[in-house]
Amino acid sequence: MPALISRMGKRLRKLIERPGSVELTKYEALLPDIEALEPELEALSDTELTERAGKLRLEAELGDPQLVELCALGREAARRALDERAFDVQLLGTMGLLSGHVVQMQTGEGKTLAGALAAAGYALQGKRVHVISVNDYLARRDGEWMKPVYDLLGVTVGWVDGSLTREERRTAYDAEVTYGAVSEIGFDMLRDRLVTRAEDVVQPDPEVAIVDEADSVLVDEARVPLVMAGSVDQAIADTEVANVVRRLRLGLHYETDTDGRNAWLTTAGASVVEKALGGVDLYSESGSERLAAVNVALHAHALLTRDVDYLVRDGKVELINASRGRVAELQRWPDGLQAAVEAKEQVAPTDRGEILDSITVQALIARYPQVAGMTGTAVAVAEQLREFYRLEVAVIPPNKPNIREDLDDRIFASPSHKLRAIVTEIREVHETGRPILVGTQDVAESEELAEKLAKADLPCVVLNARNDAEEAAIIAEAGKYGAITVSTQMAGRGTDIRLGGADGKDRERVAELGGLHVIGTARYPSSRLDGQLRGRSGRQGDPGSAVFFASLNDELVTSNAPDVPDGIDADDSGEITDPAAKRHIDHAQRVAEGVDLEIHRNTWRYTRLIEHQRRELLEYRDKLLRTDAAAEALEGEKRYDELVEKAGEETAKQVCREIMLYHLDQLWSDHLAFLTDVRESIHLRALARETPLDEFHRIAIPEFRKIVPRIQERSAETLAEAEISADGIDLAASGVRRASSTWTYLVHDAPFDAGFEETLRQVRSLLRRKKN
Known part of the structure; x- marks a missing residue:
């Protein structure tokens, strides 16, 4: 009877599409079959194992029998290559990824291996896979770490980072599985968008993306534009x-x-x-x-x-x-x-650049026909993943029950009272020998706390943006007996904190004391970030605890819910025990999450049209790049026959191609700049009671329709005015000059989101001054 009730509950949850609603029962039913294959696969040689994996390439799709075979082969490959037998929950994660979901797996549960086995599964279906991470370090680390597993499964793997040459990048993308930071993969796409010879393209058409730290990439950075700029002059x-x-x-x-x-x-x-x-x-x-x-x-x-x-x-x-x-x-x-x-x-x-092209992270991910992801905190953003990416969340249970103790928030009247209490808490816990991880909000706060601890004779290691190059080593030792580690945001750090330190020497001693104690110095603007900090403690069934300190004057509260209810009083130490204080901080956090979601929605409303226009123009550009369409477009123009006669037909085709691609790229760059200007002033149009988004579309669409005719007109003018020789045309002398150097960067987009009310206030102020 309980089993029947459980199944009914799962189906009801799926029916109403609540977060974390993906049904795992069908995958759980395959686990005994996977385990039954282990003795048979253990008896195979490495070569035989690789050959058996190769047989999956002949299968039309990955049905249940193929999933069983893949997971069993992956488990055996990991056992041989890494001396790690994949847990059942890791195989559930692999199957969830192969089904196109975002899987939520807690910190320390082995997402990296689950992602590698899923990537191998897609590759064995003949699909090219990009495993997208939050930074170059994790991309290289995971690619190198998982390479022996891929080798045993007969799958090729590569990785890209900022130090690679064009040829090295092409080689990395030619592999069946390529690891890369989201920015690096996006920049390569933008660079390919500017080439004038088809053989210079390094990145093949996208097919499958498996996104690590999916909430960070798909939500936190979704609206961040990646920019390709050409040098103009010094700013x-x-x-x-x-x-x-x-x-x-x-x-x-x-x-x-x-x-x-x-x-x-x-x-x-x-x-x-x-x-x-x-x-x-x-x-x-x-x-x-x-x-x-x-x-x-x-x-x-x-x-x-x-x-x-x-x-x-x-x-x-x-x-x-x-x-x-x-x-x-x-x-x-x-x-x-x-x-x-x-x-x-x-x-x-720094140098000022003319923006040649840009794309948001969300639009970059939208280019992939198939997307899956993995993270420790997906349920909190399940609605956004569904709304923006049509992705569902599959919650994978932990391999061992989580026994971490999450303590009630401690709330204070002011930041100074809070800081004193944090130092006291650290001293008391440190005296027991338990390792402590303190999560701060920013660099300044981490250094202020470190200074207070030093004065209290409590030495600590600080991890923040000043020394982020050493982060893996610092995090790896944060679980040592007596360690105090002060860090800024822990999201996406990508390194587990093992009790006893990296070598685990004092593991039992630390575990007996209660494990890692996590302290948050303030609540984050998102409950998901709170959860990521808490999740650093209690990995793989380890003991541990977590507590957040907060103040009614923290930035989260003053920015999002400044009107604190009356009657909330503090004791002599400044601590507040009234439950209303906790409710108010929770409310401030929900407001912050709502504001961030609305900014995300609003950004996507505008960029969706731009991305549609980009796709349409890129199809035309690809046609010019890979065919003789440019020559065909200009063959009726003045002096085309002269060009063919003097330079030969093949040279003429390339010259026409370069002329038309130059004008296309220039007009697209101008169009992006135009749309930026329109969007920045669009709220003023609400003064005339027009809907800003509708007005944006009304302006943007006709302007875009002018681009292709203008490419033809400008290219014809360039050809008519050019000096033709046996070598073709001196393109630079004809005004077809590409940037002497290019660089890529991300734009910290709209750090001050100029809202409608503020726009009105400033306009009214201006009108009053003019009137006076």
Whole structure:
């Protein structure tokens, strides 16, 4: 009877499509058959094992018998290559991935092996697989680590990172399974989008993506644009404006909104700035450029904080990825803001680039016909995965029950009371010898806490964006007896914390004391990030505990729910035990999650049209690149016959190809810049009671339709005006000049999301000033 009730419950959950609703029963039923094959496979030689895996290539699809065979072969390959026998739950994860789901597997449950076996399964079906990770380090580590397993299964594997040459990249992508960071795979796609010879393409058409840390890639970074830029000149920051803005005071000269996304001059501030700049009228037509420079400098000064939003290291401004607590490599703000921050910090400005192309992470993933993913915290974003990617979550049970003790939040009236309590907690737990992991919100907080601990004679190791290169070694030792590790965001760190340290020498001793104790110094803007920090303790049935400290003056609360209910009182130590305080912090977190989701939705509403246009234009570009379509388009134009006569037919075809591809790329770059300008000003159109998104479409679609005719017109003009010789055409002299160098980076998109209300407020203020 209980079994019947359980089955009915599972079916009901699936029927109403609740998060984590994928039915696992059919996969669980295959586990005994997989185990029954073990003795037979153990008797095979390595060569025989590889040959048997090769027989799966002859199968039309992976039905139940093929899944059983694949999982049994994978388990045996892992046993031989890694001395690891895959757990049943890892095989459930493999089958979930092969069914196109996002599998949720807890920290330490072996996602890497489950993902490798699934990738091998797709490869044996003849599909090219990209295993997409959050950074280069994890891509290379996992590719090298799993290579012996792939070798035994007869599957080729490669990996890409920023150090590889074009030929090395092509070789990596030619493998059946390729590991790579989401940014690196995206950048290769953008580079391929600019080649003028088909043989220079390095990345084949996408087929299957298996996304590691799927919540981080598919949700946290979904709207981050990857950018390909061509060199123009060095960025010019207005240092005079930066020096003026540096002297402005909050509340007197400028105001900011509660969530820290906007800053604007007060009347007094505008007067001070105008006087300091020589009496310019910022709000007149002639002062518009100076006003733009003042606004961007004010945003850099007031809204971006050193050691929270960015670091200054080796004379460069380096952005911090807030969700991962490490330097965001290759990431920058749009050029004007980047230059303003560099001026603020008085470092040399970086090169300014003309954006040649860009694509969001979400649009990049949408190019894959099949997507699956794995992470430790998918249920919390199950609705977003379904809404944006049509992916369902399969919750894989842990191999051993989780016995971690999740303690109630400890809440304080102020951050200073909270910090004192955290130091006391660390001292008390450290005296027992238990290892402690402290998760902080940002670099500045991690260093402040480390300083307090040093004064209290509690030595600790700090892991933050300043020393993220050593992160694997630091995390690996965080479970040692007596260790205190202070870290920024632990999401996507990719390394397990083993009790007793990397060698596990003191494992039993640490386990008897209670295992790893995790302390969160504040609740994160997402409950999922809270769960990721807690999940560092209690891996594979280990003992452990976790507790979060919070304050009613933490940024999470002041930004999202500043109106704290009356009657919440603290004791003499500043601690609050009233349950209403916990409810209020939970509410603030839900508000933050809702705001982030709405920004994601809004971004996708606009970029969906751009991606549709990109696909349409790329099909045309691919036709120009791989066929004689360019020559056919220009053969009726003036001087085409002269070109063929002087340079020969093959040279003429390549010249036509390069001319048309140049103008296509230039017009697409111009179109992207145009759409950016439209989108940034689109909310002003709501003043006329037009729907911004509808207005965006009304403007964007006719402009896009002009691109192909313009390519033809401009290409014909170039051919008519060019100087033709036996070598063809001097393209550079004819104006067909590609960027002398290109580089790639991610844009920290819209750090201040200018909302409609703020736009209205500033417009009204401007109108009042003009009227007066």
